Amino acid sequence: MHALRIPIPEEEIRSLKVGDPVLLSGVMLTGRDAAHKWMVETFVTRKREPQGDDLAVVEAIRPLLAGGAIYHCGPVVAGLDTKDYRFVAAGPTTSIREEPYQGDVMRHFSVRAVIGKGGMGPKTLAACQEAPGVYLHAIGGAATLIAQTVKKVITVYKLEFGVPEAFWVIEVADFPAVVTMDSHGKSLHAEVEAASRAALDRLLAR
Amino acid sequence: MQDLTEHFIELIRRTSMDLPADVEAALARAREAEAPGSAARGALESILENIALARGKPAPICQDTGTPIFRVRHPEGWGTRRLRQEIRAAVAEATRRAYLRPNAVDTLTDKNSGNNLGDAAFPTIHFEEVEGQALTVDLLLKGGGCENVGAQYSLPVSALGAGRDLEGVRRVVLDAVHKAQGQGCAPGILGVAIGGDRGSSYVASKEALLRPLDDHNPIPALAEVESRLTTEANLLGIGPMGFGGKTTVLGVKMAGLHRLPASFFVTISYMCWAHRRRRMTVQRDQVTFE
Numbered sequence: 001m002h003a004l005r006i007p008i009p010e011e012e013i014r015s016l017k018v019g020d021p022v023l024l025s026g027v028m029l030t031g032r033d034a035a036h037k038w039m040v041e042t043f044v045t046r047k048r049e050p051q052g053d054d055l056a057v058v059e060a061i062r063p064l065l066a067g068g069a070i071y072h073c074g075p076v077v078a079g080l081d082t083k084d085y086r087f088v089a090a091g092p093t094t095s096i097r098e099e100p101y102q103g104d105v106m107r108h109f110s111v112r113a114v115i116g117k118g119g120m121g122p123k124t125l126a127a128c129q130e131a132p133g134v135y136l137h138a139i140g141g142a143a144t145l146i147a148q149t150v151k152k153v154i155t156v157y158k159l160e161f162g163v164p165e166a167f168w169v170i171e172v173a174d175f176p177a178v179v180t181m182d183s184h185g186k187s188l189h190a191e192v193e194a195a196s197r198a199a200l201d202r203l204l205a206r
Numbered sequence: 207m208q209d210l211t212e213h214f215i216e217l218i219r220r221t222s223m224d225l226p227a228d229v230e231a232a233l234a235r236a237r238e239a240e241a242p243g244s245a246a247r248g249a250l251e252s253i254l255e256n257i258a259l260a261r262g263k264p265a266p267i268c269q270d271t272g273t274p275i276f277r278v279r280h281p282e283g284w285g286t287r288r289l290r291q292e293i294r295a296a297v298a299e300a301t302r303r304a305y306l307r308p309n310a311v312d313t314l315t316d317k318n319s320g321n322n323l324g325d326a327a328f329p330t331i332h333f334e335e336v337e338g339q340a341l342t343v344d345l346l347l348k349g350g351g352c353e354n355v356g357a358q359y360s361l362p363v364s365a366l367g368a369g370r371d372l373e374g375v376r377r378v379v380l381d382a383v384h385k386a387q388g389q390g391c392a393p394g395i396l397g398v399a400i401g402g403d404r405g406s407s408y409v410a411s412k413e414a415l416l417r418p419l420d421d422h423n424p425i426p427a428l429a430e431v432e433s434r435l436t437t438e439a440n441l442l443g444i445g446p447m448g449f450g451g452k453t454t455v456l457g458v459k460m461a462g463l464h465r466l467p468a469s470f471f472v473t474i475s476y477m478c479w480a481h482r483r484r485r486m487t488v489q490r491d492q493v494t495f496e
Contacts, residue, residue, distance in 0.1 A: 089269035142256040162318030
């Protein structure tokens with residue numbers, strides 16, 4: 001078991017291999033579809049002009065992302081009316097939807113760990129090698145279990161994206177995940193895909 | 207007719223926070239089948255721990271509380287407009303109480319309504335008038351990750367050697383399971399409809415998911431395909447969460463529909479392991495949950 005503290009040093013990322021279980025502690029950010037589209041279009045490709053509080057938000061999240069972790073998660077949050085926020089259920093969402101954006105986000109913001117479920121594709125795997133970074137697989141649906149590792153909701157940005165899509169800044173302790181894509185070009189998802197393809201071919205040959 | 211809003215809220219709470227016993231038992235069997243120390247076994251251990259924890263707190267099993275899909279079968283005399291209003295009021299209140307995540311997003315403006323109420327199709331409610339005195343309401347909470355890996359095939363599909371028969375059905379279902387990998391939160395449950403038009407086929411594939419895992423299809427030919435597909439999907443080795451392993455699906459439930467001579471659709475709705483399915487029955491003024 002690797003205990004990782006955010007920000008995660010580069011050499012620690014390099015030491016992680018596919019299959020390693022990890023426990024993550026420190027401050028991290030949730031971000032999913034709307035967040036990734038916003039980050040890439042406003043600050044990486046700059047197809048879109050910053051507006052409203054965009055610049056203030058990006059300055060606030062930059063130091064959290066540098067060497068840090070972004071979690072693909074749209075939580076159930078209690079305390080929305082009092083702003084005394086608490087994560088009730090907070091499992092990972094399917095990561096592959098961020099495949100068009102994730103590599104750019106990792107490079108631009110120096111993100112070291114991407115957390116989600118279902119794995120990602122070749123663009124993200126290449127970014128893991130360059131950045132360097134890792135993809136950490138959390139257990140999909142294990143939302144109450146994971147919510148218990150969220151010790152504190154520090155703040156939220158871009159709540160206008162909706163509760164699931166906002167950037168929630170959270171402090172976690174011993175958040176459990178498994179390395180399924182490492183900085184050495186290895187992906188468990190690519191391996192399982194290939195092996196199950198071979199099994200499918202055998203079944204269809206029957 | 208009594209106001210059922212409070213009971214609908216309770217139905218939603220139970221559905222979001224506890225799994226049917228047949229599903230939990232199937233997950234426990236799946237855990238025993240995986241090698242000790244493997245990632246697959248670890249995933250199932252976390253899943254089972256999470257189920258117990260959610261029930262005890264109580265809290266939603268999964269943060270994606272999905273599209274609420276209601277099937278209401280009512281005796282003559284119940285007003286469906288009033289039932290719809292009560293269900294919608296219950297969904298909004300259950301969201302306020304954090305039993306459900308606000309999930310209804312306007313597709314044109316991207317604005318989340320905040321209370322899970324969208325247009326007439328959100329939440330989804332199907333009404334049917336039936337014989338007898340009992341009103342039964344089935345609820346399925348179907349998350350987006352598994353909904354996204356659903357698929358519809360129009361047979362024949364020559365690339366898969368799939369013709370217009372049950373062997374063709376077998377081929378496309380296995381292809382769909384392979385394409386889904388772990389993305390739909392495996393081990394999943396497949397609802398498969400054959401025939402119909404594109405729309406009715408999708409509805410029937412979801413309705414098949416309301417059947418208990420351990421029941422038997424009354425149509426022998428479909429019962430046989432269900433059992434064969436369960437075995438063969440598990441030979442793909444995709445495993446829990448797509449980590450590789452012995453259990454990729456917990457079960458397959460099939461329904462047959464009449465079709466046009468020109469059409470042969472096979473529709474697969476993939477349900478994640480968090481198979482949140484509950485039934486409420488109203489008999490006179492007695493309300494029961496199962």
